[in-house]
Amino acid sequence: MTPDIAVIGAGPAGLSAAIAAAEAGAQVLVVDEYPRLGGQFYKRAAPAFELRADQLSREHALGEALRHQVKQKRIEVMPNALAWGAFERTVMVQREGRSQSIRAGALVLATGAYERPVPFPGWTLPGVMSAGGAQTLARTQWVMPGQRMVLAGAGPFLLPVAQQLLRAGVKIVAILEATRPRDWLPGAPALWGQWPRFAEAWDYWRSLRAARVPVKYRHRIIAAEGTERVSTVTVARVDADWRALSGSERSIEADGVAVGYGFLPNTELAELLGCELYWDSHAAAWFVSCDEAMSTSASGVFAAGEITGIGGSAVALEEGRVAGLAAAAHVGAISTEDCRSRAAPVRRRLARRRRFAAMLNRVFTPRPGLWEGMVGDVLVCRCEEVTAREVRGVLREGCTTPKQIKDWTRAGMGLCQGRMCRAAVAQLIREETGLDGEEIARPHVRPPVKPVPMSVLAGSELPDEEGR
Amino acid sequence: MADEHRRHPLASPDVARGPRFTMTVNGQPVSAHEGESVLGVLWGAGYSALRITPRRREPRGFYCGMGVCFDCLVEVDGQVNVRACLEPARPDMSIRVPQDMAPREPAGGNGNDS
Numbered sequence: 001m002t003p004d005i006a007v008i009g010a011g012p013a014g015l016s017a018a019i020a021a022a023e024a025g026a027q028v029l030v031v032d033e034y035p036r037l038g039g040q041f042y043k044r045a046a047p048a049f050e051l052r053a054d055q056l057s058r059e060h061a062l063g064e065a066l067r068h069q070v071k072q073k074r075i076e077v078m079p080n081a082l083a084w085g086a087f088e089r090t091v092m093v094q095r096e097g098r099s100q101s102i103r104a105g106a107l108v109l110a111t112g113a114y115e116r117p118v119p120f121p122g123w124t125l126p127g128v129m130s131a132g133g134a135q136t137l138a139r140t141q142w143v144m145p146g147q148r149m150v151l152a153g154a155g156p157f158l159l160p161v162a163q164q165l166l167r168a169g170v171k172i173v174a175i176l177e178a179t180r181p182r183d184w185l186p187g188a189p190a191l192w193g194q195w196p197r198f199a200e201a202w203d204y205w206r207s208l209r210a211a212r213v214p215v216k217y218r219h220r221i222i223a224a225e226g227t228e229r230v231s232t233v234t235v236a237r238v239d240a241d242w243r244a245l246s247g248s249e250r251s252i253e254a255d256g257v258a259v260g261y262g263f264l265p266n267t268e269l270a271e272l273l274g275c276e277l278y279w280d281s282h283a284a285a286w287f288v289s290c291d292e293a294m295s296t297s298a299s300g301v302f303a304a305g306e307i308t309g310i311g312g313s314a315v316a317l318e319e320g321r322v323a324g325l326a327a328a329a330h331v332g333a334i335s336t337e338d339c340r341s342r343a344a345p346v347r348r349r350l351a352r353r354r355r356f357a358a359m360l361n362r363v364f365t366p367r368p369g370l371w372e373g374m375v376g377d378v379l380v381c382r383c384e385e386v387t388a389r390e391v392r393g394v395l396r397e398g399c400t401t402p403k404q405i406k407d408w409t410r411a412g413m414g415l416c417q418g419r420m421c422r423a424a425v426a427q428l429i430r431e432e433t434g435l436d437g438e439e440i441a442r443p444h445v446r447p448p449v450k451p452v453p454m455s456v457l458a459g460s461e462l463p464d465e466e467g468r
Numbered sequence: 469m470a471d472e473h474r475r476h477p478l479a480s481p482d483v484a485r486g487p488r489f490t491m492t493v494n495g496q497p498v499s500a501h502e503g504e505s506v507l508g509v510l511w512g513a514g515y516s517a518l519r520i521t522p523r524r525r526e527p528r529g530f531y532c533g534m535g536v537c538f539d540c541l542v543e544v545d546g547q548v549n550v551r552a553c554l555e556p557a558r559p560d561m562s563i564r565v566p567q568d569m570a571p572r573e574p575a576g577g578n579g580n581d582s
Contacts, residue, residue, distance in 0.1 A: 033535070034535075034554075035556070040534065045503065046486065046502070046503025046504070047503065048485070048486025048487070048501065048502040048503030049483065049484065049485055049486060049503055050484035050485075050486075051483070051484070052484075055483070114532060114534065114536045115532065117531070117537075124526060124528060124531075124539075125527070125529075126516035126517050126518070126527050126528060126529025126530075127516060127529060128529075128531070129529070129530060129531050129532075129533065130531055130532050130533070132532065132533065132534065133530060133531055133532050133533030133534065133553075134533070135533075136533040136534060136553070137507070137508065137511060137530075137533055138480075140505070140508070141504055141505060141507070141508030141511075141512065142479065142480040142483040142485070142508075143478050143479055143480065143508050143511050143512040144478045144479075144480060145478075145511070146478075147477075147478065167480075168480040169480045169481060228516060228517045228527050229516040229517070229527075229529070382528075382531070382537065382539060383538060384523075385521055385522075385523040385524050385526075414538070415538035415541075415549070416536060416537050416538045419536050419537070420531070420532075420536075420537050451538075
């Protein structure tokens with residue numbers, strides 16, 4: 001396949017990029033690993049569910065509008081297709097049991113993010129899940145992740161998750177927010193112009209009030225207990241660094257725990273393509289560096305959405321538009337001047353939205369106490385069942401990089417390919433060696449970026465010498 | 469007819485689901501609806517331990533719900549390591565999860581890994 005532009009990821013950034021590029025006259029293909037377009041932000045229950053208007057999420061209308069535009073503009077769509085490798089402007093995709101290569105004139109990477117996993121005692125028990133996982137089960141399956149749930153995290157994402165869970169019939173016994181409202185005051189200036197956010201927050205707040213959900217500020221989850229499933233959680237008050245205040249521990253009965261402490265970007269394809277990354281200390285992750293046209297350091301490769309910085313759908317939609325226009329100019333569908341003039345108003349909106357998103361990242365940045373639960377037998381690597389003690393042990397014996405830790409303990413060697421443990425491992429490196437942020441080596445990315453059956457690789461349609 | 473099927477204690481009431489069909493879980497009939505994932509069916513039917521880990525023999529359910537964490541691995545129609553959160557439920561599908569993981573009151577006391 002040789003489209004003008006291949007967009008990898010069909011969330012807000014990817015769909016927005018595809019639509020902008022198609023409007024500019026380019027021939028566009030969108031690739032996504034899920035069966036339905038929309039990524040995480042616009043995930044929806046399958047059409048077979050006949051939902052009432054009051055059961056639809058706030059995002060539903062916009063998600064449907066984007067899907068409709070994709071159809072209208074005859075953008076080619078390849079769902080259920082996993083992009084497992086990439087080089088230059090070719091992407092290797094697994095689909096229907098075989099692998100094929102897609103060579104495009106330009107690539108737009110919009111691969112999104114996933115929740116930052118935070119280890120604590122009992123976090124691997126059935127019933128303990130990420131906030132996004134709880135939201136997905138409730139929204140797309142109309143199944144309660146638990147009948148009595150505790151939500152724990154930092155930042156506004158807990159609000160839509162809580163609303164969705166309430167609608168699904170869950171009793172939320174507590175929301176534990178690590179910060180407190182006073183901590184948000186420095187961020188107030190960035191709220192200017194972001195009035196839709198107030199309406200959104202008010203809508204969620206009303207749902208919580210109506211259900212009388214207790215919100216505990218400056219609280220954190222300490223442990224989950226249970227045998228086959230979580231049955232109680234231990235919570236505690238925390239200080240400004242999110243460290244538990246001893247003596248404040250309380251037990252709450254809960255059969256479901258949703259945990260949300262920020263997001264990590266899926267930068268693997270960008271890394272395979274040689275894109276430069278930058279370290280954002282507030283979001284505490286490596287992101288893809290882009291110029292103002294959303295172009296990465298790799299020629300013909302553009303990026304948009306969470307992989308360039310955690311900014312939510314508001315930023316993703318605008319970055320997608322800019323990236324789509326720039327990609328269209330790159331393949332010659334429109335002139336550079338035309339691209340610049342179309343992108344100008346988008347860039348102005350984008351700057352405001354980015355300011356707001358950056359403020360959220362600052363206010364809700366993870367603080368050291370978040371990782372207090374990473375001790376002893378607590379698993380750091382869920383896949384290979386490697387404990388905090390084992391990782392600290394090899395660090396004390398001289399390991400300093402994630403790769404060395406992987407070689408010595410197997411942490412990062414499992415099916416998730418290190419996604420669940422890389423943040424925790426980096427934190428352990430920081431704690432044991434004093435190295436911080438950019439100083440901590442990044443794990444090397446190699447294809448496939450997600451597990452692919454050998455039968456699929458064996459039957460690969462490999463690109464020829466010209467990369468077709 | 470409905471009594472043959474396992475009850476679904478965690479499925480939200482008051483939701484119009486797609487056409488109903490039957491799957492088997494450990495040989496037992498479980499009802500499902502078009503548009504549901506294997507995880508949605510299993511979790512709704514009260515299964516929480518979807519697999520036992522190889523090293524520490526501990527139960528796992530699901531964590532990310534989006535195909536990233538590889539916790540929710542179940543056996544589908546003889547194929548192992550299938551992510552329940554991504555796999556669409558289909559008529560006559562045969563699922564295997566750890567035996568005897570029926571929903572029941574926990575034995576009391578603390579979890580086994582803290």
